[in-house]
Structures are given as C-alpha cells and as structure tokens.
Amino acid sequence: MSGEADELMRAAVLHAVDVHGHTDDAQLRESLRAGLRDEPVADTEPGAFIQLIEFSTERIDEVETLTAEWAEAIGADRTARWALLAADRDRPNTYLEIVEFPGYAEAMTNSAHPATARFAERLGKLCDGEARFVNLDVRATARL
Incomplete structure (x- = not known):
C-alpha cells in the first residue's frame, strides 16, 4: 500500500484489530510503524x-x-x-x-x-x- 504515513497507520491498525484480534495500543502502533517503508522511486518496466x-x-x-x-x-x-x-x-x-x-x-x-x-x-x-x-x-x- 502507499499513501501518507498517518493514513497507512490507521488502515494497518484497523486491519490488525478487526482481522487478527490485536489490541490497539502503543506496542501495536510501534510495531506497525517500524514496518513502514518508503515506496521505491525507480519502479520502471520495459516499454518505458x-x-x-x-x-x-x-x-x-x-x-x-x-x-x-x-x-x-x-x-x-x-x-x-x-x-x-x-x-x-x-x-x-x-x-x-x-x-x-x-x-x-x-x-x-x-x-x-x-x-x-x-x-x-x-x-x-x-x-x-x-x-x-x-x-x-x-x-x-x-x-x-
């Protein structure tokens, strides 16, 4: 997924809570935040x-x-x-x-x-x- 960090965090927390039964707490948010990565800049394909x-x-x-x-x-x-x-x-x-x-x-x-x-x-x-x-x-x- 790509987007603003706050938007991604909200989506990830909702998913973790709704689908996996996690509790929305500081530990969950810290763990999710650690997994955020910038989207690669040079994503090129043949024909470009x-x-x-x-x-x-x-x-x-x-x-x-x-x-x-x-x-x-x-x-x-x-x-x-x-x-x-x-x-x-x-x-x-x-x-x-x-x-x-x-x-x-x-x-x-x-x-x-x-x-x-x-x-x-x-x-x-x-x-x-x-x-x-x-x-x-x-x-x-x-x-x-």
Missing part, C-alpha cells in the same frame, strides 16, 4: 522511456528550486513518473538527472508543454555550457 540529462552548474540550489517551480507549474499535465538528481563525484559541479516516462509519446507531450519550455530556457541560463540529453527506451528491468 528514460531521459538522461547531464549538465554542469555552480548554481545547483537554483536548479532544484527551478525544478520544484516547474512541477507546480505543469501540475496535473505532468507525464513524468519519477526523477532522480545525482551529483558526479568525480567532476565537481556536474549533475545527472534521470527522468522516467511511461513511454516516448508521453515524454514528447511533456516536452511540448509550455511549462517545460520555460523550464528549459531558464535551466540553460543556470548551466555552464549546454546540457547533454540521452534518450533511452527501456528494454529490460531487474531487481538486484
């Missing part, structure tokens, strides 16, 4: 489309703020399912963003959105040089 964006900047905090502003601006029109931002340990001020979409068509819909166009223009001004894009079709996945 991934875009890698490599860029350099000395203004990464501004890039992260810009990304949050883009997410708010695009709202429900967003077709990206998840994104990951990583810093290159071997090259200072170099970053890689990995963005996953259900498929290529959804990625192109996202790219054509006015909020994405504004994001790309503003990102270019924050970067040192041009970003490098790599477009990938997911062929296989494996849990390791």
Whole structure:
C-alpha cells in the first residue's frame, strides 16, 4: 500500500484489530510503524522511456528550486513518473538527472508543454555550457 504515513497507520491498525484480534495500543502502533517503508522511486518496466540529462552548474540550489517551480507549474499535465538528481563525484559541479516516462509519446507531450519550455530556457541560463540529453527506451528491468 502507499499513501501518507498517518493514513497507512490507521488502515494497518484497523486491519490488525478487526482481522487478527490485536489490541490497539502503543506496542501495536510501534510495531506497525517500524514496518513502514518508503515506496521505491525507480519502479520502471520495459516499454518505458528514460531521459538522461547531464549538465554542469555552480548554481545547483537554483536548479532544484527551478525544478520544484516547474512541477507546480505543469501540475496535473505532468507525464513524468519519477526523477532522480545525482551529483558526479568525480567532476565537481556536474549533475545527472534521470527522468522516467511511461513511454516516448508521453515524454514528447511533456516536452511540448509550455511549462517545460520555460523550464528549459531558464535551466540553460543556470548551466555552464549546454546540457547533454540521452534518450533511452527501456528494454529490460531487474531487481538486484
């Protein structure tokens, strides 16, 4: 199950009490809380489309703020399912963003959105040089 921690806790307590006969007490709640886990971020499957964006900047905090502003601006029109931002340990001020979409068509819909166009223009001004894009079709996945 996924959701807010409080919602999950209520559902788990109700289940434990109604189905298994437990008592709703601090020990039950502590035990259930210990079992909560974050949903995996990168849950990709064959047929998905991934875009890698490599860029350099000395203004990464501004890039992260810009990304949050883009997410708010695009709202429900967003077709990206998840994104990951990583810093290159071997090259200072170099970053890689990995963005996953259900498929290529959804990625192109996202790219054509006015909020994405504004994001790309503003990102270019924050970067040192041009970003490098790599477009990938997911062929296989494996849990390791």
